[in-house]
Every structure is written in structure tokens, then in C-alpha cells.
Amino acid sequence: MLPVKRALRYLAALVLAAAVATVPAATAHASDAPSSGWNDYGCRPSAAHPRPVVLVHGTFGNSVDNWLSLAPYLEHRGYCVFSLDYGQLPGVPLFHGLGPIDKSAGQLSAFVDKVLTATGAAKVDLVGHSQGGMMPRYYLKFLGGAAKVNALVGLAPDNHGTTLSGLTKLLPYFPGAEDLLKATTPGLADQITGSDFLTRLNEGGDTVPGVHYTVIATKYDEVATPWRSQYLTGSDVRNVLLQDLCPVDLSEHLAIGLFDRVAFHEVANALDPPHATATSCASVFD
Numbered sequence: 157m158l159p160v161k162r163a164l165r166y167l168a169a170l171v172l173a174a175a176v177a178t179v180p181a182a183t184a185h186a187s188d189a190p191s192s193g194w195n196d197y198g199c200r201p202s203a204a205h206p207r208p209v210v211l212v213h214g215t216f217g218n219s220v221d222n223w224l225s226l227a228p229y230l231e232h233r234g235y236c237v238f239s240l241d242y243g244q245l246p247g248v249p250l251f252h253g254l255g256p257i258d259k260s261a262g263q264l265s266a267f268v269d270k271v272l273t274a275t276g277a278a279k280v281d282l283v284g285h286s287q288g289g290m291m292p293r294y295y296l297k298f299l300g301g302a303a304k305v306n307a308l309v310g311l312a313p314d315n316h317g318t319t320l321s322g323l324t325k326l327l328p329y330f331p332g333a334e335d336l337l338k339a340t341t342p343g344l345a346d347q348i349t350g351s352d353f354l355t356r357l358n359e360g361g362d363t364v365p366g367v368h369y370t371v372i373a374t375k376y377d378e379v380a381t382p383w384r385s386q387y388l389t390g391s392d393v394r395n396v397l398l399q400d401l402c403p404v405d406l407s408e409h410l411a412i413g414l415f416d417r418v419a420f421h422e423v424a425n426a427l428d429p430p431h432a433t434a435t436s437c438a439s440v441f442d
Contacts, residue, residue, distance in 0.1 A: 194227040195219075197274040199236035207281045207306055208271050209427065211239040212264065214286030214413065215253040215343060222285055225415045226423070230283075233424060236275055240267040242291075243343050253287050254343040257353055261294040268295075268304055279306045281427050285413030286380060287347060289313025289371070294357055296364050307368040309426045311413040314380040315371070315388055316358060317349030321378050324348045349385070363390030370426035372412065372419050374398040379409035396422055402437035417442065 201208055209230055213222035219239040231237045242263040243255035253260065268280055282292045282305055289310025295301035296308065319325060338345040346353035363369055369388050375397060377383040387395040398405050398412060398419055407416040421439035425432035 194223075194231050194237045195239060196236070199275060201236050201275055201277050202234055205233075205235045205428070206277060207279050207427075208236040208238055208275050208277050210264075210268060210271060210280050210282050211237065212242070212282060212284035212288030212292055213239065213253060214284070214288045215243075215347070216251045217285070217288070218250055218252050221250075222288070222413060225417075226283070226413070226420055229417070229420050230424070230427075235427070236277075238267075238271050240264065242267075243287075245341070254341045256342040257287070257291050257346040258294055258298075260291050260343065261299055264292060264295050265299045265301060268301065272304060279304055281305070281307045281309070283309045283311070283423055283427075284313060285311045286314060286409065287343070290315050290347075290357075293362075296367055297357065302364045302366050305367055307370065307426060309370045309372070309423050310386070311372050311419060311423070312374060312377055312380050312383075312409050313371060313386050314347050315362065316385040317351060317354045318347055318380045318385070319349055319382070321381050361390065362388040363393060365392075367392065368426075368429075369393045370422075371395045372398060372422050372426075374405070374407050374409070374412050374419075376406060376408040377412075394426070398422075401435045402439070404437060 211223045211227060213219060219241045223239050227237050227239065240263065241252050243253040243257070243260040245254045248254065271280055284290070284292055289308070290313040292301065292308055293315070296305060334345060345351060369390060369392060371387055371393070373383050373386045373396070375383055380386055398407060398416070401422065402418045405416065405418050407419065412419045417440045418435060418437065421435045421442055425435060
């Protein structure tokens with residue numbers, strides 16, 4: 157029988173491996189992001205699209221690999237597009253979003269201020285994938301972000317935590333395992349259903365006044381589970397199931413954020429509601 161300490165480390169490794177297995181290898185460093193169009197600090201928002209779009213990557217992602225498709229998609233439509241890295245752990249390159257989520261929200265706050273200063277815009281719109289669709293809610297609720305953000309669009313956001321397809325339910329059978337996760341990868345521990353972080357985040361309501369919320373989910377999500385827990389409740393919320401737009405769309409947690417153009421079309425609608433057009437399976441050609 158394995159010693160207890162080794163067993164705890166083994167379980168933590170299983171949790172990490174399961175998460176990493178669902179994320180493609182990082183394809184570029186954040187510093188490799190294009191200097192024009194995407195992360196172009198000389199970009200000035202147009203009258204048609206007066207707010208810059210800030211893209212917020214998910215767990216184990218970074219400011220480039222998560223947005224190789226969506227950033228150009230939005231830039232082609234005339235938006236000033238920016239992305240940041242957050243939640244870095246010392247000695248862990250490329251795979252970010254692992255640090256304490258409240259600290260990550262502080263990094264987002266500083267980045268939004270940088271974008272607003274550079275572009276001269278009054279507000280930004282946020283688009284996030286997975287943790288990147290949930291973490292900004294802390295910024296909006298506790299760090300003054302509501303005054304600087306018009307809309308938050310979440311692609312498969314784990315707004316009420318995740319069971320990781322039931323894997324997290326094994327943690328109580330390994331005493332000390334959750335403490336080990338908190339110590340080594342607090343950003344993962346914060347996302348477990350019922351965590352102290354999520355309890356504080358969702359206490360008193362999911363939303364704050366003045367911000368438009370959109371959640372785009374897929375019923376085939378295997379990471380932010382159960383998928384209905386992604387939905388928000390509030391007076392200015394639109395919850396969308398991808399399969400209601402295109403029944404044959406089989407995208408799961410990664411695909412909805414990385415390359416699904418049906419989901420991207422709905423993101424574009426959320427960013428510009430007055431000019432929204434119907435999203436359907438044909439939106440892959442848009």
C-alpha cells in the first residue's frame with residue numbers, strides 16, 4: 157500500500173493530468189502575440205465598435221493559444237482586441253490560470269486599466285473561456301470593474317464551480333488531497349464546486365448592475381460540469397445553449413472556445429446586440 161503522502165501526490169497528479177489532457181499544448185508565448193490587429197496598443201476603437209475587447213484565457217491556457225481563432229475573428233470585424241496572461245505560477249511557463257483566482261482578478265483589473273488608457277475608451281467588453289469567463293465576475297463584484305466593463309461574455313464558464321465530470325468527488329476519500337491542491341495549484345482548488353472562493357463570489361447574487369452578461373454553454377462539456385451550472389441568474393443575463401442554435405454542433409469544453417464559429421458568431425452578437433443576426437449551423441461560414 158502506498159504511503160499516505162505518496163497517495164496524496166498521486167491523486168493531485170491525476171487531477172492535474174485530467175485537466176491538462178483536455179488542453180492542447182501551448183503553441184506560442186504571450187510575447188509572440190501579433191503587434192497589429194491583436195494586442196495593438198495603437199488601435200483606436202471605431203464608432204461602430206467603440207469598446208475594446210479583452211480576451212481572458214482559461215485554466216492551463218495563455219494569452220495566445222486560447223485565442224488563435226477568436227482574436228482574428230473579432231479583429232476582422234473591426235474590433236480592437238487584447239488578451240492577457242494571468243494566474244502564473246513560479247517556474248511554470250505557458251500554462252497559466254493556476255494562481256489564486258482573486259489575485260488573478262487583480263491582474264485583470266490592471267490590464268483593463270492599461271487597455272483603457274491606451275485606447276482612450278470609456279469601457280471594455282470582456283470575453284472569457286472557462287475560468288476566464290468566471291474570474292472576471294470577481295473583478296466586477298469586488299474590484300470596481302463594473303464601472304469599466306459593458307459586457308461579460310463567457311464561453312463554457314464554470315460560474316458555480318465544477319465536479320470535473322465527477323473526479324473532484326473523489327477528493328474526500330484522500331484526506332489532505334484538497335489541502336495539497338490549494339497549496340500547489342490554488343486556481344484549481346478555487347474552481348471546485350462549493351469552494352470558499354465560489355461561495356463568496358456567488359453570495360448575494362450572480363451579477364452586478366450595469367453589466368450585460370452572456371453565457372454560451374455546450375451540453376457536451378466534460379470539464380465545467382454539470383453544464384447547467386454555468387448559467388447565471390440575474391436581470392441582465394442571456395444564457396445560451398450551443399445546441400439550441402445548431403443541434404448537430406458536437407463541440408465540448410475546449411472546442412467551444414478554441415475554434416467553434418457557431419459560438420463565435422454568438423459572441424459577436426453579444427458584443428453588438430443592435431446588429432445581431434440569427435446564429436445557426438450556417439454560421440460556420442460567416
